[in-house]
Amino acid sequence: MDAPVTGAVSLGDCIAVGFGDGSVRFFRPGLAHTVTRAHEGVVLCMAVDGDHLLTGGDDGRFLRISLDGMVEEIANFGTKWVDCVTASHGQYACSSGRTAYVWSKEKTNAIVLEHVSTVGGLAFDEKGKRLAVAHYGGVTLWERKERRWKSSKLVWKGFHGAVTFSPDGKYIVTAMQENALHGWRLRDKGDLAMSGYPAKIKSLCWIGDAPHLATSGANEAICWPFDGKDGPLGRAPVCVADGGKQIATCVQALSEENAVFAGFRDGAVLLSQLDESKDAIVLKGSSGAEVTAIAVTASLSHVLIGDEKGHILWSTLWAGGSNAKSV
Amino acid sequence: MDNSTQVPVTVLTGFLGAGKTTLLNRILTERHGKRYAVIVNEFGEEGIDNDLVVDADEEVFEMNNGCICCTVRGDLIRILSGLMKRADQLDAIIVETTGLADPAPVAQTFFVDQEVADRTKLDAIVTVADAVHLDTQLEEHHEAEEQIAFADVVLLNKTDLIEGDSLVRVEARIRKINPYAKIIRTARCAAPLEEIVGLNAFSLDRVLEVEPDFLESDHDHDHDDDITSVSFVSDTPLDFEKFQTWFGKLLQTRGQDILRSKGILDFEGFDDRYVFQGVHMLMDGSPMGAWPEGKPRNSRVVFIGREIDNMGLKEGFEACKAA
Numbered sequence A: 001m002d003a004p005v006t007g008a009v010s011l012g013d014c015i016a017v018g019f020g021d022g023s024v025r026f027f028r029p030g031l032a033h034t035v036t037r038a039h040e041g042v043v044l045c046m047a048v049d050g051d052h053l054l055t056g057g058d059d060g061r062f063l064r065i066s067l068d069g070m071v072e073e074i075a076n077f078g079t080k081w082v083d084c085v086t087a088s089h090g091q092y093a094c095s096s097g098r099t100a101y102v103w104s105k106e107k108t109n110a111i112v113l114e115h116v117s118t119v120g121g122l123a124f125d126e127k128g129k130r131l132a133v134a135h136y137g138g139v140t141l142w143e144r145k146e147r148r149w150k151s152s153k154l155v156w157k158g159f160h161g162a163v164t165f166s167p168d169g170k171y172i173v174t175a176m177q178e179n180a181l182h183g184w185r186l187r188d189k190g191d192l193a194m195s196g197y198p199a200k201i202k203s204l205c206w207i208g209d210a211p212h213l214a215t216s217g218a219n220e221a222i223c224w225p226f227d228g229k230d231g232p233l234g235r236a237p238v239c240v241a242d243g244g245k246q247i248a249t250c251v252q253a254l255s256e257e258n259a260v261f262a263g264f265r266d267g268a269v270l271l272s273q274l275d276e277s278k279d280a281i282v283l284k285g286s287s288g289a290e291v292t293a294i295a296v297t298a299s300l301s302h303v304l305i306g307d308e309k310g311h312i313l314w315s316t317l318w319a320g321g322s323n324a325k326s327v
Numbered sequence B: 001m002d003n004s005t006q007v008p009v010t011v012l013t014g015f016l017g018a019g020k021t022t023l024l025n026r027i028l029t030e031r032h033g034k035r036y037a038v039i040v041n042e043f044g045e046e047g048i049d050n051d052l053v054v055d056a057d058e059e060v061f062e063m064n065n066g067c068i069c070c071t072v073r074g075d076l077i078r079i080l081s082g083l084m085k086r087a088d089q090l091d092a093i094i095v096e097t098t099g100l101a102d103p104a105p106v107a108q109t110f111f112v113d114q115e116v117a118d119r120t121k122l123d124a125i126v127t128v129a130d131a132v133h134l135d136t137q138l139e140e141h142h143e144a145e146e147q148i149a150f151a152d153v154v155l156l157n158k159t160d161l162i163e164g165d166s167l168v169r170v171e172a173r174i175r176k177i178n179p180y181a182k183i184i185r186t187a188r189c190a191a192p193l194e195e196i197v198g199l200n201a202f203s204l205d206r207v208l209e210v211e212p213d214f215l216e217s218d219h220d221h222d223h224d225d226d227i228t229s230v231s232f233v234s235d236t237p238l239d240f241e242k243f244q245t246w247f248g249k250l251l252q253t254r255g256q257d258i259l260r261s262k263g264i265l266d267f268e269g270f271d272d273r274y275v276f277q278g279v280h281m282l283m284d285g286s287p288m289g290a291w292p293e294g295k296p297r298n299s300r301v302v303f304i305g306r307e308i309d310n311m312g313l314k315e316g317f318e319a320c321k322a323a
Helices: B020-029 B074-083 B106-110 B112-117 B133-138 B142-151 B164-177 B210-218 B240-254 B313-318
Strands: A005-011 A014-019 A022-027 A034-037 A043-049 A052-057 A061-066 A071-076 A083-089 A093-095 A099-103 A112-113 A122-124 A131-144 A150-164 A171-176 A181-185 A190-194 A205-206 A212-215 A220-226 A239-240 A248-254 A259-264 A268-273 A281-284 A291-294 A304-305 A312-316 B008-012 B036-040 B052-057 B060-062 B072-073 B091-095 B120-129 B153-157 B182-185 B226-236 B259-265 B272-279 B282-290 B297-308
Touching: A005 A043, A005 A052, A005 A099, A005 A304, A005 B112, A014 A043, A014 A291, A022 A043, A022 A312, A043 A093, A043 B112, A052 A083, A052 A093, A083 A122, A093 A122, A099 A131, A112 A131, A112 A150, A112 A205, A122 A171, A131 A171, A150 A181, A150 A205, A205 A248, A205 A259, A205 B120, A212 A248, A220 A259, A220 B060, A248 A291, A248 B036, A281 A304, A304 B297, B008 B020, B008 B142, B020 B036, B020 B091, B036 B074, B060 B133, B072 B106, B074 B091, B074 B106, B106 B120, B106 B142, B106 B272, B106 B282, B112 B120, B120 B142, B133 B142, B133 B164, B142 B164, B142 B226, B142 B259, B153 B164, B164 B182, B164 B226, B226 B313, B240 B259, B240 B282, B240 B313
Parallel strands: A043 A083, A122 A150, B008 B091, B008 B120, B036 B052, B036 B091, B120 B153, B153 B182
Antiparallel strands: A005 A014, A014 A022, A022 A034, A043 A052, A052 A061, A061 A071, A083 A093, A093 A099, A099 A112, A122 A131, A131 A150, A150 A171, A171 A181, A181 A190, A205 A212, A212 A220, A220 A239, A248 A259, A259 A268, A268 A281, A291 A304, A304 A312, B060 B072, B226 B297, B259 B272, B259 B297, B272 B282
């Protein structure tokens, strides 16, 4: 078995893919893909910092990688894994154990932010002024005031993993250890509990201008509306890309078309508009290997799909795309 | 999920000085031809350089699912998920717990997190006990008693430093707390690794191997706060509905005091044997094949825990008999 695909991100017209053997592969339209040896073990997390890729691994290293494969070590935490990474507006952050490290543009040394438990997720807001850190018991919200980071707490029992700000910065949402999402309305710290999922939510993404938050963890892509005064409070989600008996494991936005890709546990991938009356398009059939990553190039020319057995499907997205190939 | 794709996980408990580190060093350095990942807490001063040693902080999380005693090891969920993404297939994973830690959250992690349950399986809880000092430790620390109670295997170490009579007494003490654990006598943890790792002790199949002999034996104890075991046998078939109602409520209300439970049940109207095993209030049960021909069908259950005499277990079990 090949090393599983652990993630994929889009850097302009290049897609970077992380693998369980520590390698990163770069895919560009019309070119052969390139391979970079990055980590000793698993590439655990990836983020885009301008025209560079940031990765964290189970070898304790936090790396910056250029598109031509130059690897620079930003930090090394030894036997402690680098679990989460994020970047925004020239600043970047990673977490190892209970600690988040933030590097700002003007400084070479990281600012060290401690938390009550291991960090489950990291996210900057759109402006890069706030950093949300998810952990056991809720989220610590760090706000940059002149030269210092000040914290406030968003409390909700249980462990919180992946975390994200809504594009307008009004909400924070986390994927929990339980089969549920939790959200906070930041103006009054009001809670939004979104439960009822049959499986753990491993993947979430924002779609469109009146944004919907699309999530995996059910047999369809569950898309919560975050427009209006109270967001999803008291409203039903839009449920599209029905996978039958299969559970979605990966979602990715195609905002320009107000659509979502949903990858499933059996390897199938559907593309659907956020409209329950429309049928989904089948991009890829069942293969038996769980979909672990989906990414689209900035020009929307190509889509990349990766699975737990290390297979990559790299294909043009629109009609005429008969040059799909597995790598 | 196919069992063969699940990596077995051995949970290693035991007090400081009992010999856990000696055993871990053997697992990491011996030429056994297997790939074992070891999850440790503050790996000692030996400083073994091995990419399969993972440093963890024991983080016990309460689940937000309304059940108060449902605690899991958050760090394990994270690390096991990460290890499953490795390119190389691991033969087994060994999780070291510190001497004072309660093994329950580790065991419960394998029942509660679906992804962990899909990709890995709890293989056995192995407790390393110091034959010389176990008596004193049992008197002074209730954790020592719990570690014996949870064990599938007790590695009774340092037996070369103790007289034969005392050894028999220590074993009897272990048996009183936990009659179904396998006891392996060793010096310097020199037991064959295949008797420690890859045992499949948590498989429901293994419940069937519970010896009827000790099930029939009665129990006795000195203090109310002691951990003891109790077992019942019924030749009359049980009523499935009645049993589910009673057992569900029992685990819900007394699960904190019931450390382990196991059973093979004969339900009226069921052709197959029904087998279960539990850790605290979490239980895994399913039909498990036909009854052996020519042998009597009967139901047998074992409970290990605290205050189990005050739970009305016998009456509850009796009341499950089909009318």
